[in-house]
Amino acid sequence: MLCIPFNRPFTIGTEFERIQQSIENGHFSGDGFFTKKCHALLEETLLVPKALLTTSCTHALEIAALLLNIQSGDEVIVPSFTFVSTVNAFVLRDATPVFIDIRPDTFNLNEAKLEQLITPRTKAIVPVHYAGVGCEMEAIIQIAEHYGVPVVEDNAHGLFGKYKQKYLGTFGSLATQSFHETKNFSCGEGGALIINDQEYIERAEIIREKGTNRSRFFRGQVDKYTWVDLGSSYLPSDMLAAFLYAQLEARQEIQARRRQIWNYYSSNLQDWALSRGIRLPIVPAHCEQTYHMFYLLMPSLKLRSALIAHLKAKGIHSTFHYLPLHLSDMGRFFGGKEGDCPVTESVSDRLLRLPFYNDLTESDQSRVVAAIKDFSEFF
Numbered sequence: 393m394l395c396i397p398f399n400r401p402f403t404i405g406t407e408f409e410r411i412q413q414s415i416e417n418g419h420f421s422g423d424g425f426f427t428k429k430c431h432a433l434l435e436e437t438l439l440v441p442k443a444l445l446t447t448s449c450t451h452a453l454e455i456a457a458l459l460l461n462i463q464s465g466d467e468v469i470v471p472s473f474t475f476v477s478t479v480n481a482f483v484l485r486d487a488t489p490v491f492i493d494i495r496p497d498t499f500n501l502n503e504a505k506l507e508q509l510i511t512p513r514t515k516a517i518v519p520v521h522y523a524g525v526g527c528e529m530e531a532i533i534q535i536a537e538h539y540g541v542p543v544v545e546d547n548a549h550g551l552f553g554k555y556k557q558k559y560l561g562t563f564g565s566l567a568t569q570s571f572h573e574t575k576n577f578s579c580g581e582g583g584a585l586i587i588n589d590q591e592y593i594e595r596a597e598i599i600r601e602k603g604t605n606r607s608r609f610f611r612g613q614v615d616k617y618t619w620v621d622l623g624s625s626y627l628p629s630d631m632l633a634a635f636l637y638a639q640l641e642a643r644q645e646i647q648a649r650r651r652q653i654w655n656y657y658s659s660n661l662q663d664w665a666l667s668r669g670i671r672l673p674i675v676p677a678h679c680e681q682t683y684h685m686f687y688l689l690m691p692s693l694k695l696r697s698a699l700i701a702h703l704k705a706k707g708i709h710s711t712f713h714y715l716p717l718h719l720s721d722m723g724r725f726f727g728g729k730e731g732d733c734p735v736t737e738s739v740s741d742r743l744l745r746l747p748f749y750n751d752l753t754e755s756d757q758s759r760v761v762a763a764i765k766d767f768s769e770f771f
Contacts, residue, residue, distance in 0.1 A: 396759060398709040401573040401580070402750035404642040410634035422627025423607075426634040433640050434569075434584060437552070438559045442587040444600055445633055446626045449548045449570035449583035453481030456544045456566045456585065457516075458599050458622055459592045462487045466515040471501045472718040472728070473736040474520045478546050479717055482516065489726055490514070491718040493733035497674045499743075500527040502735070503535070510539050519564075520546040524576075524682030525675050526555030529563040536564075544568070547586070551577060552643060554680035565589040571636055576646060576682060576750070579636035582628050599623040646750055650683035653752050657686045660761045686746050687713070688764075693741040699767050700744060706763045709747060716740050 410426065417425050427445050434443035446452040462468065462485035470479050472491040479489045490509050495502045501519045517536050519527040527545075536543045543564030547553075550560040551569050561567035566589070571582035585600075587593050597607040603623025608614050639646065658672060665672050671689035675681045690696040696712065703710045716736045718728030730737065747760055 393707055395707040396709065396747050396752075396756050397749075398711050398745070398747050399574050400749045400751070401578065402646075404639055404646065406638040406641070407635045410638040411631050414631045414634035417630075419630050421629060422633075424630030424633070426630050426637045427628070429637050430584075430633050430640060433637070434586070438562055438586065440562055440586050440588055441590045442593045442596070444585045444587070444596060445628050445636075446583040446585055446600065447628050448477075448581055449546075449568050449572070450477040450481060451624075451626045452568035452583040452585040453477055453544070453546065454484065454624075455596060455599050455626060456568065457481045457485045457487070459566065459596055460516055460542055460544070462515055465513060467511060467513040468516045468518060469506065469509050469514060470518045470717075471520050471736070472716045472723070472733040473499060473522070473714050473739065474546065474717065475548070475714065476717065476720075478518055478520060479722075482518075483722075487515070488513075489717075489723075491723065491728060491733055493735050494522075494739065495528075496735050496739075498522060498525050498527075498676065498679075499739055500525065501532070503528045503531040506532065507535050507539075510535070510541065514539065514541050516542050516544055518544045518546055520548075521550035521553065521560050523673060523687070524550040524553045524560075524684035525673075526550065526553060526560050526679045526681075529555050529560075533563055542566070542589075545586075548572075548575065548583075549684040550682050551575075552647065553682040556678050557680075561586045562588055566592065576650060576684060577636065577639045577643065579628070579632040579639070582632055582636060595621065600626040647683065649750055650748075653748060653757065654681075654683040654686055656754060656757050657746060657761070660757075661688075661764065664765055685748050688744045688746070689739065690742045690744055696742050696744050699764070702767045703760070703763055706759075706766075708760055708763055711745050712740070713743050713745055714740060 464486040466487045468482040468487045469490045473494045499522045545564040545567035547561040548570035553560045567586040569584040598621045603621045606617040609617035717723045
């Protein structure tokens, strides 16, 4: 019997045609025809002033840190329950991360704990829309505006998701997207910076273009371009943008399929989970999720480990997710200790993610569900 992987890269079928067009255009490097098409699609769909493709979501976060002039002594509030890139981008600018715990329902930044962590040194708040379910952005933005602190949304999971009918990634001054192969829309490796505050647009273009005013030169605004600021090479190849554009064109089809996958797990596991004290994902009524993942919150670490082993024996790859950043080696270097983020510590030990990718078949999902229901060793 074939193994069911946790993730598998997906093609919609028109990627190679778009890449061929890119090759025929004769522009292989960044900011070519398809890069601009991606920019326009994101800007027009999300109704944002500017979108810029980057080589990764990590690099989009690094640009955000540069735009906010993050430097030594500054503090940045980030959830402990996130990928390391969320923190690294700011630590690279010599900032100190201030780890905040998560809500027990959505596993998003707990807005009720936010205000007490803000100090005169706080220079950014970075909410992460976990699993493509929106953080409580109304409260977060209200607190941030009261203290004059910019918000950078890490929206790696949440492209085209909504909070109170507004797209995720359009609340903060800046937001970042991921197009890694594990995401709903992919070009293998890639990302985007979403700019909602127009004052950052010109400098973002400069930083993204190695610190030069090259973009202004190509628009005819200057007669030559030169080095004017900090920066690096953050432009993806236009061939990668062509691949991505094919997937973004098919976004409704892709999301509809992922919704089917998520709903199959939910409807077929709900009763089983409820009777065993296992929790399925919670999506508040005011949030439109992106169907990025499906997980089980097990009652204990022992049960989670046993279920992962049980599924593996049946050729099904499941996995845990983030480890608490505040308890990592680097997190402890910045003062993190056990008990700082109790919900994060508990969830991290118990969360189990099921196979989830765009072309996961119902037959394979049926195998996963049957194997889970066959897990009776500890019940």
